[in-house]
Amino acid sequence: MNDFDYRSPRSLDEALAILGEYGEDARVVAGGTALVTMMRQRLVQPRCLVSLRDVQGLGRIEANGGLRLGALVTHRDAEVSPLVQERIPVLAETFRRVATVRIRHMATIGGALAHGDPNQDPPVTLLALGATVNIRSARAAREVPLTEFFRDYYETALEPGELVTAVTVPAPPARSGAAFLKFLPRTADDYATVAAAAIVTLERDGVRCREARIALGSVGVTPLRATSAEALLGGQPLGESLLQAAGEAAKTAVDPLTDHRGSAAYKREMTAVMVGRVLGQAWEAARRSAQARP
Amino acid sequence: MTFTQECVIPVDRERLWDFMMEVPRVASCVPGVEAVEAVDSGAYRGSLKVQVGPIRLALEGTITVEERDRNAWRARMRAEANDRRLGGGIRARLGLTLAPGESGTRLRIDTDLAILGKIGEFGQPVIKKKADAILAEFARNLQTALAV
């Protein structure tokens, strides 16, 4: 690794001030699982590393109707949190699928979002759930819907000098069910070959779909929503042919890269399969929810 | 890795060819290229900056025109560049073909790219996406330059 200045601010304002001081030569580090790995490979060589470890106030999980997860909440925190497990269990399950416990003890949700790797799992579920990213700069605060947050491979809507401070997840509506599927045929702790998350909300009749959201990971340069597949589902009752049609439609939304986890063609085919399955699971969960609380 | 890219430039073939054979001028249309200068006839030295998120490549090297055939509207170039900080580099063979296209000239670039060292380990798939983005901007810059 290159040598660098290492700063350990104790407050968000202090961290933002240091970022302003160094400009593009500084990088923020939280758990370091992505950044330190890249620095060890000399792919990234910042002049200054701003550690957020001691910054107060960013590590909380709060319920507010939905959930608000501070940027420094680790994957492990979110995975085992009773609040997350009770209110949005699909999110806890998603965090649980990431890598290993070692990584999850260090890697933070804010760092994961800022890293912008389309192969990560939590952004997929967060995208389906309609999450919003809370961002601070030295001068201002803003919110960006996750649907607009990811721009390209490793590129997000974060401007220089900005930090993710939290991610806000709305409570799933009544008569909703959600599911997350991570398809990784080779090893258990890798990134997905294809990842899919779906949330289905049913009409009052508990049969027809009011709204569905489908998000996909590892099949493009960003995590993405399969909007053309979603459009097929509104007003429809569940059926095998509908799930298949949605899966086929999802194939048009993806542009996978060939790598050691699969060829682009294979990932495209598996997108259809995983979308069909995750939709089926989410629909079942929605039906149970509608029966329990119509 | 090999890949083929195509774009249509709304200029006639002769004009595009003449422009493209002036390597420093056409190189300046490639986003991220800095300071191209002739070393000797047919060979040029320059640098290319490419960014993928937080990863910044600073490639320095040479590009050599190996063959130009105006009758067949084909040219071949060879590029070698290294990023000394990262300890990696690229070796590329480029085949350029100009064909008449709808409202202009269809430029086709066949690339045979070897990525060496750290850059190659990082993400070959990402390189292709980046190359597409670079070509798209290159085509836009080319149009602007030729519209003058």
Next chain:
Amino acid sequence: MIRLTVNGTVHELEVPAYRTLLDCLRYDLGLTGSKEGCGVGVCGACTVLLDGKMISSCIALAGFADGRSVTTVEGLAQDERLHPVQQAFVDAGGFQCGICTPGQVVSAKALLDANPNPTEAEIKEWMVGNLCRCTGYYKIVESIRSAAQRSRA
């Protein structure tokens, strides 16, 4: 300058910012039990406990441990007595070449601290990130089950 507690002993060290926790343990403190297998946090040979939580020390900066407490494999035995997990690995034959063993043992200890009575599935899920090229993993799982049984006895 960082100040960290390693296996119960406080150390003050002058280390460059780029020093990883693993290198700090091995070279600055002479604790060579933790190994560098992959260098990217995947294989588990570098596993240590940071404030009781298992992490990959090869991708942690030494500065991350400033003011904190680290446990390495060297810190498990008490005087001359092996930790029950270590003893179980010896008795059940849970290692061959030994290169992954410190990481396996530290991870297993962390598991049993968090979950004293794990099922086989829970053991495998927790230990998924500790790779072994020699044993085929059967004896490692047996060693951990044995350690759990003994601790309950």
